[in-house]
Amino acid sequence: MSEHHPELQPPKAVTPLGILVEQLEAISQQAKSSNIPRELREQIDRAYQLAAGLNPYIEANTTPESSALANLANKTSQEPWELRFSDGETVRQLEQEMLSGHLEGQTLKMFVSMTGAKRILEIGMFTGYSALAMAEALPDDGQVIACEIDPYVAEFAQTCFQQSADGDKISVKVGPALDIMKDLAEVRESFDFVFIDADKGKYIQYLQRLLETSLLAENGWILVDNTLLQGQPYLKMEQRSANGEAIAQFNRFVTEDPRLEQVLLPLRDGVTIIRRK
Numbered sequence: 001m002s003e004h005h006p007e008l009q010p011p012k013a014v015t016p017l018g019i020l021v022e023q024l025e026a027i028s029q030q031a032k033s034s035n036i037p038r039e040l041r042e043q044i045d046r047a048y049q050l051a052a053g054l055n056p057y058i059e060a061n062t063t064p065e066s067s068a069l070a071n072l073a074n075k076t077s078q079e080p081w082e083l084r085f086s087d088g089e090t091v092r093q094l095e096q097e098m099l100s101g102h103l104e105g106q107t108l109k110m111f112v113s114m115t116g117a118k119r120i121l122e123i124g125m126f127t128g129y130s131a132l133a134m135a136e137a138l139p140d141d142g143q144v145i146a147c148e149i150d151p152y153v154a155e156f157a158q159t160c161f162q163q164s165a166d167g168d169k170i171s172v173k174v175g176p177a178l179d180i181m182k183d184l185a186e187v188r189e190s191f192d193f194v195f196i197d198a199d200k201g202k203y204i205q206y207l208q209r210l211l212e213t214s215l216l217a218e219n220g221w222i223l224v225d226n227t228l229l230q231g232q233p234y235l236k237m238e239q240r241s242a243n244g245e246a247i248a249q250f251n252r253f254v255t256e257d258p259r260l261e262q263v264l265l266p267l268r269d270g271v272t273i274i275r276r277k
């Protein structure tokens, strides 16, 4: 895993804000070399600066990640994911952009502390950034059960967990999350806090299984990632991928379910907090 890979790419923009910044940067560059009124050029530049400065400012004013999380993120960005898939080592195409990262990880840590959660279920672990962030906020007797379908990335995460003092609070289950959830429900497991971050097409089923079994504790919290899906749910239908459509349907399902109370936060690619009324 430590070979040198000159083809490694910097992360792509995968959030509404990241895409907006890229587009405003391109418009601002074009505006500089075009014959438009100076006032319009300055307005475009101000819009670009306003958008481009937001995340770096938020990052700078947020508690830094632990060295274990920084190492995990760095290791994830060094991994040649395309090659791992073409070599058949991963069962699907994974990419470094799947990792949630500093702001979302710190937000999860704060929510875990605020709710006093002790038992956490993660659906979709990837290299383990969010699982480890949540584990860092748990008391010593707390536990994260993290579901991941891909054995290669599950092992990758476990190697990182071994290098952290909080890694032993995480128990990894490898397989399709719906099957793992069924097994956990059969033995009446229950969680105070659930983070849904796996395949978008199954989000509604994950939510239903949580609500209709023992899995979500009575006063439990559900956090759901990517509920803005690069802006696709509110952009024109023609710009919507299958995942964008799945998230649009999920958001509608949550909004129309009278059992639930929720808020969609514009953090990174959108995070929805849900609880029973």
Ligand SMILES: C[S@@+](CC[C@H](N)C(=O)[O-])C[C@H]1O[C@@H](n2cnc3c(N)ncnc32)[C@H](O)[C@@H]1O
Pocket: 092, 094, 098, 099, 100, 101, 123, 124, 125, 126, 127, 128, 129, 130, 131, 147, 148, 149, 150, 153, 175, 176, 177, 178, 197, 198, 199, 202
């Ligand atoms: C967006 S990534 C998770 C990112 C991670 N939570 C983080 O914050 O760094 C989604 C992960 O879900 C996994 N996944 C996809 N479908 C799954 C399924 N049906 N059951 C379990 N895991 C699944 C993928 O292999 C991938 O590693």
